Amino acid sequence: MExxxxxxxxxxxxxxxxxxxxxxxxxxxxKREGVIVGLSGGLDxxxxxxxxxxxxxxxxxxxxxxPERDSSRQSERDARRLAEGLGIRVERVxxxxxxxxxGIYRHIPRRFFANRKIAGPAIKASYKLYTMLxxxxxxxxxxxxxxxxxxxxxxAYYRMKHRLRMVILYSYAEHENLLVMGTxxxxxxxxxxxxxxxDSAADIMPLQSLYKTQVKQxxxxxxxxxxxxxxxxxxxxxxxxxxEFALGITYEKLDLILLGLERNMETKEITKIGIKPKTIExxxxxxxxxxxxxxxxxxxx
Numbered sequence: 001m002e003x004x005x006x007x008x009x010x011x012x013x014x015x016x017x018x019x020x021x022x023x024x025x026x027x028x029x030x031k032r033e034g035v036i037v038g039l040s041g042g043l044d045x046x047x048x049x050x051x052x053x054x055x056x057x058x059x060x061x062x063x064x065x066x067p068e069r070d071s072s073r074q075s076e077r078d079a080r081r082l083a084e085g086l087g088i089r090v091e092r093v094x095x096x097x098x099x100x101x102x103g104i105y106r107h108i109p110r111r112f113f114a115n116r117k118i119a120g121p122a123i124k125a126s127y128k129l130y131t132m133l134x135x136x137x138x139x140x141x142x143x144x145x146x147x148x149x150x151x152x153x154x155x156a157y158y159r160m161k162h163r164l165r166m167v168i169l170y171s172y173a174e175h176e177n178l179l180v181m182g183t184x185x186x187x188x189x190x191x192x193x194x195x196x197x198x199d200s201a202a203d204i205m206p207l208q209s210l211y212k213t214q215v216k217q218x219x220x221x222x223x224x225x226x227x228x229x230x231x232x233x234x235x236x237x238x239x240x241x242x243x244e245f246a247l248g249i250t251y252e253k254l255d256l257i258l259l260g261l262e263r264n265m266e267t268k269e270i271t272k273i274g275i276k277p278k279t280i281e282x283x284x285x286x287x288x289x290x291x292x293x294x295x296x297x298x299x300x301x
Contacts, residue, residue, distance in 0.1 A: 003256055003259065003260045003263075003265065003269070003270060003272070004273070005252065005256065008213050008214060008255055008256070009217070010210070010214050010217055010218070012217050012218050012220070012221035013221060015218060016054065016218060016221055016222065019055075019206045019207075020051055020054050020055035021055070022204070022206055023035065023051060023052055023055040023056065023181075023204070024055045024056065026203070026204045027056065027060075030203060032178055032179040033060065033176070033177045033178065034056060034059075034061060034062065034177075034178050034179070035052050035056065035060065035179045036062045036063075036064060036172055036173050036178040036180055036181065037052060037061065037063055037064070037181045037183070038063075038064050038065075038066060038183070039063040039064060039065050039079040039083060039090065040079060040183075040236060041074070041075035041076060041079035041228065042075070042228065042231075042234070042236070043212075043216060043224070043228060043233055044183040044184070044207060044215060044233075045079075045183045046079075046082050046219065046225075046228050047215055047222060048182075048183045048206060049083070049088065049181075050082075050086060050222040050223075050224060051206060051222070052181060053088060054222070058087035061089075062088065062089050062090070062091070062172070062176070062178060063083045063088050063089070063090040063091075064090070064091055064092075064168065064169060064172060065079050065080070065091070065092045065093070066092075066093050066094075066095050066164075066165045066168055067092070067094060067095065068094070068095035068099055068161060068237075069096045069099070070236075070238060070239060071237075072234075072236055075236050076092075078225070078227065078228055078231075081225065082224070082225065082228065085225075091172070093168050095164055095168070098164060099160070099161065102160065102164075104156070104160050104161070107153040107154075107156050107157040108154070108157050119239040119240060120241075122240075123240045123241060124245065127241070130150065131248075134148075137246075137248050138151055139192075139193070139246050139248075139286075140282070140286060140289065142154070142155050143192045143289035143290050144289050154238075157238075158195075158235070158237040158238055159195045159196075159198055162194075162195035162198025162199045163195065163197055163198045165198070166197065166198055166199070170201075173203075179203045179204065180203045181202060181203070181204060181206065182200070182201070182204060182206075182207075182208070183199065183202075183207060184199060184200060184202075184205055184208060185207045185208065185210055185212050185214075186207070186209060186210055186212075186258070187211045187212040187213075187251060187254060187255055187258060188212070189205075189208055189294065190258055190286075190287055191247065191254070191258075191286040191290060192286055192287075192289065192290025192293050193243065193246070193247060193286075194293070196293045200293070211251075211255040211258065211259070212233070212251040212254075213251055213252060213255045216229060232244065248282070249279060249282075253279070254283065256270075256273060256275070257275060257279070257283045258283065261280075261283070261284065261287070267280045267281070
């Protein structure tokens with residue numbers, strides 16, 4: 001069996017229609033009056049809100065922008081432009097005061113992030129140094145318990161931001177009888193590139209059957225602004241950290257590896273597309289260590 005990028009191509013029109021139907025049916029089944037989406041200005045949330053508008057109309061879609069101290073202001077501007085273009089209602093909740101009150105910012109002092117132009121390269125350098133000293137990327141180390149105080153502080157720092165966003169989303173949703181739309185895709189779900197009880201918490205996940213590169217195809221069909229489609233995907237929680245930098249691999253390669261593994265292909269078969277065996281083993285380890293994140297809480301028999 002040969003693995004090629006063409007195998008990740010989707011019929012975007014058909015997929016869009018199916019997902020729009022899924023959204024409409026879910027709103028009815030949950031007896032909600034509409035949906036709410038956390039708008040980050042990124043690709044996934046933009047696609048979810050566009051699908052929601054196509055399914056329900058703009059009057060039944062609400063966007064919630066939730067920036068905090070370390071967020072890019074450009075991301076907020078991108079989110080607002082998208083919302084204006086789609087004609088949906090938008091509200092903004094500044095998370096910084098809440099995170100300060102919770103003591104989250106004390107995990108990494110403000111002086112490290114005071115200048116974003118300096119902070120980004122410095123954080124990347126620290127990331128690379130950790131990888132060099134330990135032999136594995138911080139993302140992988142943080143998927144299970146760890147003795148590293150640095151990883152524990154970083155996890156507490158950025159994961160609570162996701163979890164706070166979830167709390168705010170559900171607060172609005174329950175007050176206004178709205179369905180919470182998740183934005184995680186299949187690539188993130190399989191590799192653990194999400195936060196347990198954070199951005200994994202939602203009523204429905206319309207993109208969870210699509211790899212990241214397929215979400216991009218859907219975005220093009222839905223006429224998402226090219227600026228959003230083309231910018232480097234990022235959690236926008238720590239300066240300088242993009243998705244592909246944190247993962248250590250491009251989405252194009254990662255999705256092909258995941259597709260090969262999904263088809264039960266051997267490592268030797270997947271290497272034929274020019275990917276090193278150690279990269280494939282790394283992806284396998286991401287899947288293994290993040291298994292608990294995709295499962296219900298353990299309970300005794």
